[in-house]
Amino acid sequence: MEKPRTFRILASIIAMLPAIAPLLHAQTQLPPQEGRQVSANYKISPKDVLDVRVFQEPDLDGVIRVAGDGTASFPLIGPVKIAGLTVAEANQAVAARFRDGYLVNPQVSIVVRAYAKKYFMILGEVAKSGAYDLEGEDEIPLLQAIAMAGGYTKVANPGNITVKRVVDGKETILHFNAKKMAHGNDQSGAMIHSGDIITIAESIF
Numbered sequence: 233m234e235k236p237r238t239f240r241i242l243a244s245i246i247a248m249l250p251a252i253a254p255l256l257h258a259q260t261q262l263p264p265q266e267g268r269q270v271s272a273n274y275k276i277s278p279k280d281v282l283d284v285r286v287f288q289e290p291d292l293d294g295v296i297r298v299a300g301d302g303t304a305s306f307p308l309i310g311p312v313k314i315a316g317l318t319v320a321e322a323n324q325a326v327a328a329r330f331r332d333g334y335l336v337n338p339q340v341s342i343v344v345r346a347y348a349k350k351y352f353m354i355l356g357e358v359a360k361s362g363a364y365d366l367e368g369e370d371e372i373p374l375l376q377a378i379a380m381a382g383g384y385t386k387v388a389n390p391g392n393i394t395v396k397r398v399v400d401g402k403e404t405i406l407h408f409n410a411k412k413m414a415h416g417n418d419q420s421g422a423m424i425h426s427g428d429i430i431t432i433a434e435s436i437f
Contacts, residue, residue, distance in 0.1 A: 275370050276314050276322055278302055279348035286330065287339035295345060308334050319344065344368075352424050354381045356432035357388030371423040375413055377430060384432065390414070392433035397425065 276282070278300045286292040296304045302315030309329040314322040323340045330338035350366040359382025366372060374393070384390060390410040397404050408422055424430065 271368060272320070273318060274368055275316050275318055277348045277350070278315050280344055281346040283343045283345045285341045289335065350426035352377060352426065352428045352430065354378070354430040354432070357385040357434050358432050359383055359385060366426050371425050374408055374422045374424055375410060377424045378410065387434050389433045389435040394431045395424065396429040398427060
């Protein structure tokens with residue numbers, strides 16, 4: 233007796249499942265995004281350019297620049313304050329806004345396409361004085377900044393380093409002893425931020 237047509241169709245579908253399953257799994261992954269490698273601790277800054285994707289919501293995808301006030305404007309939900317957040321925290325913040333009356337289970341993926349310009353200056357007794365980019369970082373150790381400038385000259389005094397920094401519009405001068413740091417006696421706060429001006433003094437013989 234010939235099997236019913238519906239039964240034959242169901243049997244064919246079941247037989248095809250092993251071949252279809254990998255394709256279904258692949259569709260659950262977000263498409264590749266164009267972006268830059270960023271450390272997990274990097275905090276989004278005003279003027280950063282972000283590549284934003286929302287899974288299965290292509291109308292919400294786009295390239296967005298963070299405004300000077302630290303907000304980024306997204307379709308449907310408008311501006312969201314994300315400057316000062318890590319990429320993972322920004323994903324959560326934006327997803328929460330989409331979840332609030334718009335999407336049931338939004339899957340948001342943000343990557344940094346281009347960083348806002350961040351740099352420090354290093355002057356005085358180093359091999360290559362000048363400006364250096366802080367690409368993909370909010371801050372770096374002082375010793376790393378000195379290494380980027382080619383290290384000390386022969387007449388440098390690593391024990392006498394000053395860092396000029398502007399905080400809330402006020403100029404501050406910090407003093408560091410890199411000689412102690414190099415021997416493992418690190419100083420608290422020996423990190424270089426965007427806009428810092430480092431000066432390596434000359435030894436007095």
